[in-house]
């Protein structure tokens with residue numbers, strides 16, 4: 152696609168990262184219910200197989216490794232995470248930002264740092280559980296992953312938490328509704344959603 156000045160678009164780009172099981176998907180789902188259409192989330196492409204209940208085009212675009220390679224040139228950022236490829240299709244994000252909508256990217260820290268380079272005015276938020284034990288408990292309770300997958304995600308969690316030092320905003324997802332409120336307030340204070348998307 153043609154060169155885009157991402158910082159000149161009226162909508163704000165928000166990155167939400169956190170270890171697997173930290174609650175990113177749950178938080179964003181609740182946030183979108185709460186704040187309405189001025190905030191939307193981007194749908195990533197991935198080579199990871201769908202989990203039970205996940206829907207193509209709603210949760211992710213589930214693609215083959217070959218399709219992912221063909222898509223590469225159209226991605227705003229991409230990364231290899233827990234052995235699968237993930238990436239953000241650029242054009243839908245550009246169109247939404249051009250309409251003044253705040254777009255949330257639920258992506259890993261490698262992608263977050265690529266966004267920081269490309270879109271310097273993006274807001275980078277990192278979410279953590281109150282402790283590593285709570286993270287492990289929630290990942291197991293989710294019941295979507297086998298033991299090897301859980302072990303891999305817990306190992307990667309340590310590295311992600313170290314990289315998170317470079318994120319400007321840190322949230323602790325202890326009580327869900329409290330954290331959703333904090334996320335909504337953070338966005339509102341940073342010119343995202345809450346009716347001020349056109350400021």
Ligand SMILES: Nc1nc2c(ncn2[C@@H]2O[C@H](COP(=O)(O)OP(=O)(O)O)[C@@H](O)[C@H]2O)c(=O)[nH]1
Nearest residue numbers: 171172195229230232237238239257258259262
């Ligand atoms: N860089 C990048 N990371 C992504 C993207 N989509 C999802 N991820 C990240 O990939 C990791 C694995 O996501 P997922 O397979 O849904 O597992 P979960 O984190 O356990 O729910 C998480 O850190 C996601 O935030 C993307 O488009 N780009």
Ligand SMILES: Nc1ncnc2c1ncn2[C@@H]1O[C@H](COP(=O)(O)OP(=O)(O)O)[C@@H](O)[C@H]1O
Nearest residue numbers: 171172173174175176177289293324325326327
């Ligand atoms: N504040 C919370 N308290 C208790 N359980 C939570 C909380 N936030 C999320 N969960 C649960 O933890 C699990 C992991 O959350 P999820 O949103 O899938 O994380 P992520 O998208 O970061 O991998 C899910 O089963 C979810 O229902």
